[in-house]
Amino acid sequence: DAGVTQSPTHLIKTRGQQVTLRCSPKSGHDTVSWYQQALGQGPQFIFQYYEEEERQRGNFPDRFSGHQFPNYSSELNVNALLLGDSALYLCASSWVGERIRFGQGTRLTVV
């Protein structure tokens, strides 16, 4: 059974560009959350999707948006990229009563 899968694994973008990161949750999980982990820091919660709706949101600007599809997979979109958006982006999936599972992450570098 595949766990949480994220794509791509690495990405280089230029300031001002837009990026889309993708996540497939663990089979049976219906909730997807996204975290940003800057170098040397702990992961910070961006937002969470459940039933194709954003259910919770952390302290991130509107440049960060997302989507959840009927098959529970999710996308994270970041517009107008800044150098400070360079980070490891982690997707986590969960289901009530089961532990949260993390993907391997997408390393985004903004130059």
Add this chain to the structure above:
Amino acid sequence: GDSVTQMEGPVTLSEEAFLTINCTYTATGYPSLFWYVQYPGEGLQLLLKATKADDKGSNKGFEATYRKETTSFHLEKGSVQVSDSAVYFCALNIQGAQKLVFGQGTRLTINP
């Protein structure tokens, strides 16, 4: 708001030494507490957890006890190995929220 504070790193120990990584938290509800480990180039793996006061989580020789009176969840291991070298994160989850709040992480290096 909810927050987690970990001891500053990096921590460097010799093999077979005793390990303690301190973690304290602030939460408005009744959180579950976790330790996650991150090996180089990898995502986060759950190491252990505790869901209520006085619970002890344990895994792979690591232990942590949920202390409500001191709002702490310190990670301990009696004899560390080189393979324990990684970054360790303390985290909390308000029950039902399925959202984790992490500490800043502690980098642990074990020398042979």
